[in-house]
Amino acid sequence: MIEVDNIHKTFGDNHVLKGISTTFDKGKTNLIIGQSGSGKTVFLKCLLGLFSPEKGHIRYSGKNYADLTNAEKRDLRQDMGMVFQGSALFDSMTVEKNVSFPLDMFTKQSKSEMQDRVDFVLKRVNLIDAHKKYPSEISGGMQKRVAIARAIVMKPSYLFCDEPNSGLDPKTAILIDNLIQEITEEYDITTVINTHDMNSVMEIGKKIIFLKNGYLEWEGTNKEIFKTDNKAVTDFVYSSELFKKVRQMYIEERN
Numbered sequence: 056m057i058e059v060d061n062i063h064k065t066f067g068d069n070h071v072l073k074g075i076s077t078t079f080d081k082g083k084t085n086l087i088i089g090q091s092g093s094g095k096t097v098f099l100k101c102l103l104g105l106f107s108p109e110k111g112h113i114r115y116s117g118k119n120y121a122d123l124t125n126a127e128k129r130d131l132r133q134d135m136g137m138v139f140q141g142s143a144l145f146d147s148m149t150v151e152k153n154v155s156f157p158l159d160m161f162t163k164q165s166k167s168e169m170q171d172r173v174d175f176v177l178k179r180v181n182l183i184d185a186h187k188k189y190p191s192e193i194s195g196g197m198q199k200r201v202a203i204a205r206a207i208v209m210k211p212s213y214l215f216c217d218e219p220n221s222g223l224d225p226k227t228a229i230l231i232d233n234l235i236q237e238i239t240e241e242y243d244i245t246t247v248i249n250t251h252d253m254n255s256v257m258e259i260g261k262k263i264i265f266l267k268n269g270y271l272e273w274e275g276t277n278k279e280i281f282k283t284d285n286k287a288v289t290d291f292v293y294s295s296e297l298f299k300k301v302r303q304m305y306i307e308e309r310n
Contacts, residue, residue, distance in 0.1 A: 059075055060112045061075070061110065061114070062101060063110040064098075072098060072101070075098065076272070080262065083246070085247045086247075086256060088251070092277055093266040096249065102247060115131060137216075138215070139217055140219075141222075144190040144198055146191060151177070153190070157205065176205075176208050203231075218249060220235060225254065232259050233259075271289065272287050273287070273288045275297050280292060
């Protein structure tokens with residue numbers, strides 16, 4: 056679990072995060088949504104420990120990040136997996152070398168132990184025969200799966216995803232959403248996803264927080280978002296034609 060208590064973040068005169076408080080539970084896909092400039096990326100970087108809030112606290116499984124020693128912060132960061140927007144694979148490395156990179160950097164496992172772990176996570180993301188391929192030789196969807204495999208190879212307690220469906224076709228995006236949700240539930244990970252994808256909101260939004268101008272404007276589930284009267288939320292989510300159709304279906308079923 057991650058607990059966020061009244062955090063503020065500024066850059067010069069720009070007050071980006073304005074007293075955000077929320078919780079992200081284990082075993083759930085927690086989504087952050089909002090318009091560009093709402094503070095989503097800064098918030099995610101605060102959760103990752105890349106930015107330090109000037110005020111407020113972030114607790115990981117009850118431990119306040121600001122109170123940790125440098126060694127404890129380093130250990131915590133190694134307990135975090137990250138799926139970047141562009142996958143961020145190393146072009147000069149094969150798939151299996153990309154996935155084993157964190158193990159090479161941060162563990163003292165033997166080569167056979169690392170290979171077993173790499174084989175396991177690649178199988179888990181449905182990549183059986185891609186070990187020796189390079190990123191340029193596989194599709195965008197496969198690259199995302201490699202990125203997910205690399206993010207979970209260290210058995211993290213926390214998984215962060217920045218626009219994981221960026222650049223993917225709708226069918227592949229759904230497959231990636233389902234994979235992230237399955238892994239989250241299977242390994243009881245605290246997963247936080249920064250997204251613009253309304254399909255993701257509908258499909259895997261076990262908890263959704265909506266940011267607007269640095270404030271937490273609304274939070275709830277993918278079921279509750281259809282019921283909200285918050286104008287900022289409805290203006291944002293129902294700009295999607297898909298959401299308009301689903302909203303209408305929901306209203307008709309209720310009647």
